[in-house]
Amino acid sequence: VTAPRVSVLDPAGPQAAAIAWLWDLFLWISVFVFVIVVASFAVATIRAVRRRRRDGDGDPLAENPAGDRRAIRGVVAAGAITVAILFGLLIASISSGNALASLEDDADALHVRVTGRQWWWQIEYEHDDPGHSATTANELHVPVGRTVHLELTSADVIHSFWVPSIHGKKDLIPGRLNRTWIRIDQPGEYRGQCAEFCGLEHARMAITVHADPPAVFDAWLAHQREPAAAPANAEAVRGQQVFNGSPCVLCHAIAGTTAGGRLGPDLTHAASRKTLAAGALGNTAGNLASWILDPQGIKPGSHMPATTLAPSDLHALLTYLEGLR
Amino acid sequence: MTAETVRETERDTERETEREIDLADATADLTRAWTRPAGLSGWLGDVDHKAIGRRYIATAFGFFVLGGVLALIMRLQLARPNSDLVGPDLYDQIFTTHGSTMMFLFAVPVMQGFGLYLVPLMLGTRNVAFPRLNAYGYWVYLIGAVFLWVGLVTNTGPDAGWFAYVPLAGPEYGTGKRMDVWAQMITFTELSALAVAINLIVTILKHRAPGMALHRMPMFVWATLVTSVMVVFAMPAVMLSSGMLASDRLISTHFFNAAEGGDPLLWQHLFWYFAHPEVYIIFIPALGFVSSIVVAFARTQLFGYTAQVLSMSSTAFIGFGVWVHHMFATGLPQLGQSFFTAASLLIAIPTGIQMFLWIATLWRGRIHLATAMLFVLAFFATFMIGGLTGVMIAAVPLDLQVHDTFFIVAHLHYVLIGGAVFPLLGAVYYWFPKLTGRMLDERAGTLSCALVFAGFNLTFFPMHQLGLDGMPRRVFTYDAATGWGPLNLTATIGAFMLGVGVVITLVNVVVARRRGAIAGDDPWRADGLEWTTASPPPPYNFHELPTVRDRYPAWTSPPDQPVVHGVRADRPELLVTTVVDAEPDHRTELASTTVAPLSAALGTGVTFIGSIFTPWAVPVGAALVVVALVMWFWPRPPHREELVEAGR
Numbered sequence: 026v027t028a029p030r031v032s033v034l035d036p037a038g039p040q041a042a043a044i045a046w047l048w049d050l051f052l053w054i055s056v057f058v059f060v061i062v063v064a065s066f067a068v069a070t071i072r073a074v075r076r077r078r079r080d081g082d083g084d085p086l087a088e089n090p091a092g093d094r095r096a097i098r099g100v101v102a103a104g105a106i107t108v109a110i111l112f113g114l115l116i117a118s119i120s121s122g123n124a125l126a127s128l129e130d131d132a133d134a135l136h137v138r139v140t141g142r143q144w145w146w147q148i149e150y151e152h153d154d155p156g157h158s159a160t161t162a163n164e165l166h167v168p169v170g171r172t173v174h175l176e177l178t179s180a181d182v183i184h185s186f187w188v189p190s191i192h193g194k195k196d197l198i199p200g201r202l203n204r205t206w207i208r209i210d211q212p213g214e215y216r217g218q219c220a221e222f223c224g225l226e227h228a229r230m231a232i233t234v235h236a237d238p239p240a241v242f243d244a245w246l247a248h249q250r251e252p253a254a255a256p257a258n259a260e261a262v263r264g265q266q267v268f269n270g271s272p273c274v275l276c277h278a279i280a281g282t283t284a285g286g287r288l289g290p291d292l293t294h295a296a297s298r299k300t301l302a303a304g305a306l307g308n309t310a311g312n313l314a315s316w317i318l319d320p321q322g323i324k325p326g327s328h329m330p331a332t333t334l335a336p337s338d339l340h341a342l343l344t345y346l347e348g349l350r
Numbered sequence: 351m352t353a354e355t356v357r358e359t360e361r362d363t364e365r366e367t368e369r370e371i372d373l374a375d376a377t378a379d380l381t382r383a384w385t386r387p388a389g390l391s392g393w394l395g396d397v398d399h400k401a402i403g404r405r406y407i408a409t410a411f412g413f414f415v416l417g418g419v420l421a422l423i424m425r426l427q428l429a430r431p432n433s434d435l436v437g438p439d440l441y442d443q444i445f446t447t448h449g450s451t452m453m454f455l456f457a458v459p460v461m462q463g464f465g466l467y468l469v470p471l472m473l474g475t476r477n478v479a480f481p482r483l484n485a486y487g488y489w490v491y492l493i494g495a496v497f498l499w500v501g502l503v504t505n506t507g508p509d510a511g512w513f514a515y516v517p518l519a520g521p522e523y524g525t526g527k528r529m530d531v532w533a534q535m536i537t538f539t540e541l542s543a544l545a546v547a548i549n550l551i552v553t554i555l556k557h558r559a560p561g562m563a564l565h566r567m568p569m570f571v572w573a574t575l576v577t578s579v580m581v582v583f584a585m586p587a588v589m590l591s592s593g594m595l596a597s598d599r600l601i602s603t604h605f606f607n608a609a610e611g612g613d614p615l616l617w618q619h620l621f622w623y624f625a626h627p628e629v630y631i632i633f634i635p636a637l638g639f640v641s642s643i644v645v646a647f648a649r650t651q652l653f654g655y656t657a658q659v660l661s662m663s664s665t666a667f668i669g670f671g672v673w674v675h676h677m678f679a680t681g682l683p684q685l686g687q688s689f690f691t692a693a694s695l696l697i698a699i700p701t702g703i704q705m706f707l708w709i710a711t712l713w714r715g716r717i718h719l720a721t722a723m724l725f726v727l728a729f730f731a732t733f734m735i736g737g738l739t740g741v742m743i744a745a746v747p748l749d750l751q752v753h754d755t756f757f758i759v760a761h762l763h764y765v766l767i768g769g770a771v772f773p774l775l776g777a778v779y780y781w782f783p784k785l786t787g788r789m790l791d792e793r794a795g796t797l798s799c800a801l802v803f804a805g806f807n808l809t810f811f812p813m814h815q816l817g818l819d820g821m822p823r824r825v826f827t828y829d830a831a832t833g834w835g836p837l838n839l840t841a842t843i844g845a846f847m848l849g850v851g852v853v854i855t856l857v858n859v860v861v862a863r864r865r866g867a868i869a870g871d872d873p874w875r876a877d878g879l880e881w882t883t884a885s886p887p888p889p890y891n892f893h894e895l896p897t898v899r900d901r902y903p904a905w906t907s908p909p910d911q912p913v914v915h916g917v918r919a920d921r922p923e924l925l926v927t928t929v930v931d932a933e934p935d936h937r938t939e940l941a942s943t944t945v946a947p948l949s950a951a952l953g954t955g956v957t958f959i960g961s962i963f964t965p966w967a968v969p970v971g972a973a974l975v976v977v978a979l980v981m982w983f984w985p986r987p988p989h990r991e992e993l994v995e996a997g998r
Contacts, residue, residue, distance in 0.1 A: 031820040044747045055738040069712035077716035085649045096710040107702040111695045118745035182518040189820045193750020200608025203681035220754040220822045225438040228825035
């Protein structure tokens with residue numbers, strides 16, 4: 026398994042590619058300017074140090090009109106070149122900005138709503154029939170090659186959506202609906218994490234974007250729109266009773282059951298996700314058990330309270346949750 | 351300014367005074383008139399600009415060390431992935447206090463402290479225009495600064511970042527008293543900064559030596575003037591916003607509460623309208639240091655004086671039109687963003703011009719490579735990098751990628767350490783002999799400069815790459831799988847090297863104060879008026895108030911240069927000159943030493959700190975301030991000639 030891609034300089038879609046191109050332009054012009062200016066300082070300094078060593082102190086008020094005229098010409102020329110370079114960079118910046126907005130009018134776009142929460146991402150694929158909308162967390166699945174229209178908002182404080190290989194960031198602000206458009210042209214996994222400081226667990230608020238071929242994506246989404254799988258065996262049935270009889274049900278929803286909490290991640294297909302707690306842990310039974318028993322030990326400050334369960338209850342609950350594929 | 355007008359002034363003032371002042375016998379009178387009373391109350395009530403300036407500088411460097419210790423703790427925590435040296439709760443307090451300390455308690459006050467100490471000496475006068483306001487400003491700053499750190503050590507340190515974005519910093523998510531401490535600390539330090547700024551503006555415009563017309567002012571005085579005007583325009587925005595934040599938190603207003611029709615983005619606009627100019631408020635005095643040091647150590651006139659002044663002024667002006675480049679990711683309209691991109695690129699022009707002018711100055715100079723000059727050379731190289739990354743993040747598309755990442759951490763430290771702290775350390779080596787009368791050790795200085803320069807670049811250069819690799823700012827840890835470990839470890843090693851470099855200079859200062867070589871009046875054979883008096887200067891600064899006829903008075907100083915007569919030696923009197931040409935206008939007597947400013951500052955402290963806990967602190971504190979102000983403005987007993995004039 027290769028690690029998810031995460032770099033501004035490793036673009037996987039048109040926007041990140043446009044920005045990477047602009048980065049190269051700015052970088053090389055900056056290197057050029059830096060070398061010229063620092064070399065000028067170095068030459069001027071070495072000349073002046075040598076002159077002092079050779080001739081000693083001169084009269085600091087000595088006039089040199091010819092030298093001044095040359096210096097004025099030099100400064101004016103350097104100033105003019107500076108203005109020209111900056112103007113060129115301004116044009117390049119604005120035209121790249123326009124390129125970033127070019128996906129805006131794509132009528133065929135897939136619409137996804139992303140809501141930032143302390144400290145995880147709620148991801149909703151809406152449907153004309155609300156009963157078929159799909160809600161997941163911390164994993165954004167998109168089809169390769171299709172424009173995706175993201176509607177971004179926050180349920181609490183300001184967060185920022187940023188997946189470097191795909192696009193620059195956009196803030197999620199309470200009371201506002203921000204929009205951004207992305208397209209990924211290469212299948213794969215892309216990592217990002219919240220980029221606006223949002224409190225204690227800002228460092229552990231990761232999101233993974235999975236770009237799959239359209240057929241794979243369509244199958245995934247169709248499955249996510251389904252209600253939760255019924256408990257497969259007696260242990261799982263007991264697990265569901267544990268779930269419904271414990272504080273879990275106050276915050277978590279499982280579609281197709283009576284669990285309808287809205288504060289925590291939707292667990293309808295929780296077992297299909299790769300990670301727990303916004304990328305803090307791999308989604309294994311052992312990690313899930315630790316997370317349920319001691320979330321504060323894993324993500325101090327997390328809004329998930331510790332739940333005390335008898336070992337047999339915990340085992341049943343895990344069996345049930347592991348079945349939510 | 352001609353000798354003619356000076357003699358005229360002399361005749362005028364002679365008519366007013368009852369006795370002729372014999373300058374040879376004036377020393378005793380001057381010393382009596384300008385020396386503070388002995389004892390504790392004299393110390394607490396000191397209104398001398400040199401004492402207050404020194405206190406600002408020393409206090410600010412104290413907080414620089416404390417802020418640096420916090421930086422090292424953060425670097426240790428981030429040196430390896432998943433470190434558990436400090437948890438998120440403490441880390442958030444540490445990075446917030448680090449940023450707030452460095453910006454509000456170190457950078458602005460230390461620049462203003464140098465301004466307060468040096469400007470009257472450079473202008474050839476004996477104190478600032480409002481000495482008691484000066485003392486008040488210092489005490490208010492000290493109370494606010496100590497308050498922030500008492501907060502941190504009592505686990506009440508602010509934890510929502512030095513930028514305090516709402517709603518995280520608001521009443522709903524920033525529970526407890528932590529962000530109240532921050533909001534009130536802001537109010538303290540901004541009040542202090544405003545007091546200093548007004549003082550310096552009036553001093554510069556009205557107390558210059560006769561003949562020092564605006565076009566002959568030293569470049570550091572220009573930098574201080576420009577900076578002080580920026581303070582006057584920038585600080586009200588943050589005092590307003592911190593006041594709104596405090597009232598949201600304490601008396602349940604809803605300025606920033608989206609649910610009640612408020613707007614979290616309003617905070618960001620108000621904050622950055624202040625905080626971007628804040629960068630220039632820190633950086634422009636450093637430009638003044640650079641010009642002063644270049645002139646003194648390249649031993650030549652500054653090339654393009656007028657262009658330098660215009661560059662600094664236009665930087666200050668444009669600096670107020672770029673704040674939105676901190677908010678490109680918030681979803682503002684594209685057209686507006688383009689405007690702020692253009693403005694942010696525009697600001698590179700005056701800065702570029704200044705660099706070219708310095709190259710031209712060095713080109714014709716004869717450079718003496720003292721430590722001060724080495725720090726300025728280090729400034730040129732590092733600040734170029736910070737300036738060029740600044741051009742990058744003016745472009746919206748690039749900013750959307752690197753905003754709020756370690757790339758920005760690198761950029762801002764290149765600008766603030768490379769652009770401001772390097773010249774500041776150069777200024778320490780340059781003016782220390784004037785402040786103390788003793789020389790800093792040059793070999794230790796060279797070593798310090800080399801370590802600071804190498805350590806700084808080792809710390810911050812790799813952070814550019816970390817940002818591009820996807821590492822956001824303000825994270826207390828990261829996972830090993832991210833691959834960010836090695837560069838972070840490099841940065842941590844660099845940070846300790848940088849720390850050692852700074853400690854060498856601090857030790858140098860402590861040792862040299864006692865045992866440094868005696869400096870004499872003018873160890874660098876430099877150009878400014880401050881070098882024409884003793885080191886350290888006497889309480890009255892100049893035995894005879896100088897006049898000037900060009901930009902480099904200490905270099906020209908012809909033997910027939912007139913001095914000002916007729917300002918009384920037996921009372922703390924200043925000469926007031928006209929704004930543009932510095933023609934002598936009249937004399938003014940300054941207020942004497944008193945603890946009233948300290949009392950007023952304590953009353954202000956009771957008001958702001960107490961208001962966090964109870965609204966009653968406001969009327970009680972206001973009453974205390976009124977009592978102190980009555981003491982402050984109580985008329986002095988009339989002089990004998992005033993009684994005579996009144997016919998009594």
